[in-house]
Amino acid sequence: MDALSRLPVWLRNPRYTGSNRCLPCTIVNVVIAAGLALVVATVSVGWALATFAVAAATIAVRGYLVPGTPALTKRYLPDRVLALFDKGPERGGGAGGAVADEVPSDHEVSFDPATALVEAGVLLEDPVVDDFVLEEGFHDAWRREARTLADADADEAALAEFLEFDPGSIALVDRGHAYAAYIEDEPAGRWESRQAFLADLAAADVLEAYWDDWKGLSTARRSELLGSLRLFVETCPTCDGDVTLGTTVVESCCRQYDVLAATCEACGARLFEADVDPETIERAAEA
Known part of the structure; x- marks a missing residue:
């Protein structure tokens, strides 16, 4: 720390x-x-x-x-x-807090999280809504596991298991505006909130049992997939409130950003946040 x-x-x-x-x-x-x-x-x-x-x-x-x-x-x-x-997130960026300690190989550079999740059967294309949705069994298991982790209140142990590290070397600090992880006092990860952290760890547990290739992915790629999945969170892991996805403006020290954000309506926790190009959002809305 x-x-x-x-x-x-x-x-x-x-x-x-x-x-x-x-x-x-x-x-x-x-x-x-x-x-x-x-x-x-x-x-x-x-x-x-x-x-x-x-x-x-x-x-x-x-x-x-x-x-x-x-x-x-x-x-x-x-x-x-x-x-x-400026240190703000890159436009079109993914998860706002994934733990990533490895440099992707040349093969992994072309890695597409959505394609990987579809191939794993986690995401399904729904012709009714003309978008991807979570497979029902995965969705229910993810929600149950997230609630279990929230009630257990053993975040360091859960992260240690995910990273395969000694629990004693890991510390988590809730800074209000972010949930930060440290390994032997060195920064190791950052999430928008504890709720976002719980969503990631719960999804990791379910994916390990759901997807044979999950453990073969690098920590960086697994983190990227977990962050992408948070776009589909429907209920808050800690209060069961409804999570809505929309665009908003956040303010850093010196600048303002248009972000795509998933937020719990009940407790206000931010579960996903990514810098977006306003013109892209406008074009998508018009389409």
Whole structure:
């Protein structure tokens, strides 16, 4: 687990630090801190060093030095500049939290999750709705397993079994805006919520019994498949609320994104989120 996560909540600001740290804001604030130190250096070099050290520490734990930096950066830096540093998901991307520790081989580069799930009998083409739907037996087993995992409240053990790691080396941290996994204090995965995590682990358990080729896939590809399956989640693993799929706008530190999102109507948990091109959505709606 990273050192910042061990600091008291009142001191750190997880919204703008760690994996959420905004590089443009950080650069702007470091430049400001250096400027302040140079001004102080005209009086005392020692005080200048102390000023810069305090400023740097503040940026490290809070994400910024000047209050309102995110809004100021968003307002005054051109979007093309922000895009150079932005860490948002790629357009057309898949799951927002899959654990992936392997580089796909050349053969796996052409891997298509939808095709693989159809060939496995997990997804079926429904001519009535003109779309893919989950096979009924798989859907029911997935829902039962997700609820079982939620009630068991043994997330680290379930993830350790999926990754085939020692449970003692795995830690899960709920950051409110994300559910993060660490292996021996190193970041190993990130989900939109605990509910998304439970959906992935439950699907993995069911797929292992349902699909002979499942265990032969790399961890990266299995994670990609699990993330794709979350598009078809109908009920929340923890509250049984209805999950709806739609487009919405989410705001990062410096930018706004149009995302395709699956959200529980009852508890508000986000189970899937992927950056999408608004023009693509409009064309699909018109078609």
